[in-house]
Amino acid sequence: MRDVMTAPAPAPRRGELFLACALACILGCASRQEQTPPVLAPAARVAPGTPSSASSQGAGSAPAAAGAGAAVSEGTPPTAPPSAADPDASEPGRSADDPAKAGRARLASPDGERVVFVQPEGPKGKPSLWVSRKDGGEPRKLVDVETAKVENPPRGITLAEATMIFDLSFSADGKKVYFQTDGWTTSAALYVVDLDGAKLRFVHDANGYTVIRACTDQQQVGLLIINQHSYFDPIPSSPVDWYFLIDEKGKRLGIVGPETENVDRFMAKRCGIGVAPPDPPKAEVPPRLRTPRLDCGRYVVKHNPLRFLDGTGLELFFVTDKERSKDAWPFPDVLSLTEAEPFVAANCPARKKP
Numbered sequence: 001m002r003d004v005m006t007a008p009a010p011a012p013r014r015g016e017l018f019l020a021c022a023l024a025c026i027l028g029c030a031s032r033q034e035q036t037p038p039v040l041a042p043a044a045r046v047a048p049g050t051p052s053s054a055s056s057q058g059a060g061s062a063p064a065a066a067g068a069g070a071a072v073s074e075g076t077p078p079t080a081p082p083s084a085a086d087p088d089a090s091e092p093g094r095s096a097d098d099p100a101k102a103g104r105a106r107l108a109s110p111d112g113e114r115v116v117f118v119q120p121e122g123p124k125g126k127p128s129l130w131v132s133r134k135d136g137g138e139p140r141k142l143v144d145v146e147t148a149k150v151e152n153p154p155r156g157i158t159l160a161e162a163t164m165i166f167d168l169s170f171s172a173d174g175k176k177v178y179f180q181t182d183g184w185t186t187s188a189a190l191y192v193v194d195l196d197g198a199k200l201r202f203v204h205d206a207n208g209y210t211v212i213r214a215c216t217d218q219q220q221v222g223l224l225i226i227n228q229h230s231y232f233d234p235i236p237s238s239p240v241d242w243y244f245l246i247d248e249k250g251k252r253l254g255i256v257g258p259e260t261e262n263v264d265r266f267m268a269k270r271c272g273i274g275v276a277p278p279d280p281p282k283a284e285v286p287p288r289l290r291t292p293r294l295d296c297g298r299y300v301v302k303h304n305p306l307r308f309l310d311g312t313g314l315e316l317f318f319v320t321d322k323e324r325s326k327d328a329w330p331f332p333d334v335l336s337l338t339e340a341e342p343f344v345a346a347n348c349p350a351r352k353k354p
Contacts, residue, residue: 105166108134110174110213114195116142118165127165129179131195142177142197150191151201157183159191171248172213172222180206186229186239192248204228204250207241215271223247225256225263234306236318237331245309257308265310276310283315283337289344296348298322301340302332319343 106117116131117139126146132139145162153159162181169178176192183189187205194200206226215221224246231239234255243256243263256266261277268276285303288294294301300320307313317340318332335343 105168107168107170109195110170116168116170116177118168127162127181129165129168129177129193131177140197142193142195143179143191143200145181148200151199154183154189154202154205157189159189162189167208169209169211172211176248178203178209178211178224180209190226202250203248204246212267212271214273217270220270223253225266232331235316235334237334254309255306257310257312258314262308262310262312265312266308269311270309279312285315285337286341288350289317289337289340294344294348296344299347301344301348315340 106115108115113134114131115134116129118127119130120126121128121144126144128141128145129143130139130141143165145165146160148159150159159181162183164182165179167178167180170176171178171192175195177195178190178192180188180190183205187207190203190206190209192201192203203224204226206228208227210225212220212223212225226244226246227241228244229239229241230244234240234242240258242258243260245253245256245266247253256262264274265276265279268274289301289303292303294303298321300322302318302320304316304318305313306316315337317335317337319335319340320332
């Protein structure tokens with residue numbers, strides 16, 4: 001596991017760095033993401049489960065199912081409903097990986113009975129999300145980004161600003177559809193809509209996700225693993241791009257880990273899917289550093305180990321400089337074990353026994 005940060009100098013000056021980080025955070029929260037949303041990291045697609053395969057036959061001409069709710073709009077249906085045989089819908093419950101296909105992204109439901117797809121509309125080509133039955137019928141609109149009402153809208157952006165809908169995925173029970181849109185400068189937005197259109201909710205900011213559909217631990221079924229660009233949490237002095245476990249309402253349940261191998265290990269150990277990568281060597285923390293708080297005069301060193309859901313973790317140490325102005329840098333420096341040992345040796349000499 002790579003080190004978290006570079007060890008601090010005895011009296012670092014971080015005023016300019018703090019202002020830069022604060023400005024980046026403000027811009028990240030307030031700005032829409034204009035560029036193409038990132039492709040979901042391969043590890044975040046670990047183990048989508050083993051739902052039944054969809055039929056390879058195309059759509060027929062049966063009547064469409066009726067729907068209601070704030071997020072539903074009948075609209076003008078596309079002239080050519082998608083076929084369940086479309087290559088983008090070949091994997092039940094999951095859409096195409098390529099965001100460049102977002103204008104025609106589609107996928108079959110886990111039971112193979114429905115197809116959801118994205119259709120650009122109007123002179124601006126704004127995306128909308130539709131559903132149709134595999135056996136035919138008129139498609140029904142689930143989400144119109146310009147008119148849909150979000151139950152708990154995100155801060156800093158609106159769904160109406162979205163220019164893309166991509167990365168579709170069904171919930172584990174097949175009753176909801178997750179999707180992402182372009183969002184902030186550093187993150188895309190993850191939403192979920194009921195298949196009957198009754199509710200549309202914002203879930204979380206995320207740069208990729210997967211729905212756990214199959215797991216030997218049934219309590220994990222239906223939860224999501226997201227890749228999140230998180231500011232100052234869990235590392236208080238810098239942003240991270242880590243994997244987190246959340247529920248369908250967006251509540252964080254734990255840290256899966258900072259690397260894709262943490263996701264693989266979690267899915268193998270907890271859900272029995274795939275092969276777990278070898279655990280990294282366990283760090284041996286010297287007795288002096290195991291104390292929760294080490295007061296070294298000018299510096300206070302706190303041991304703050306992080307434990308990940310895959311059974312591994314990081315030994316972190318938060319260093320507070322008592323002489324540093326909190327107006328210049330209000331956060332502690334964060335050291336890995338390999339950085340903390342020489343720092344403590346240089347700045348916290350052991351007291352001599354009388």
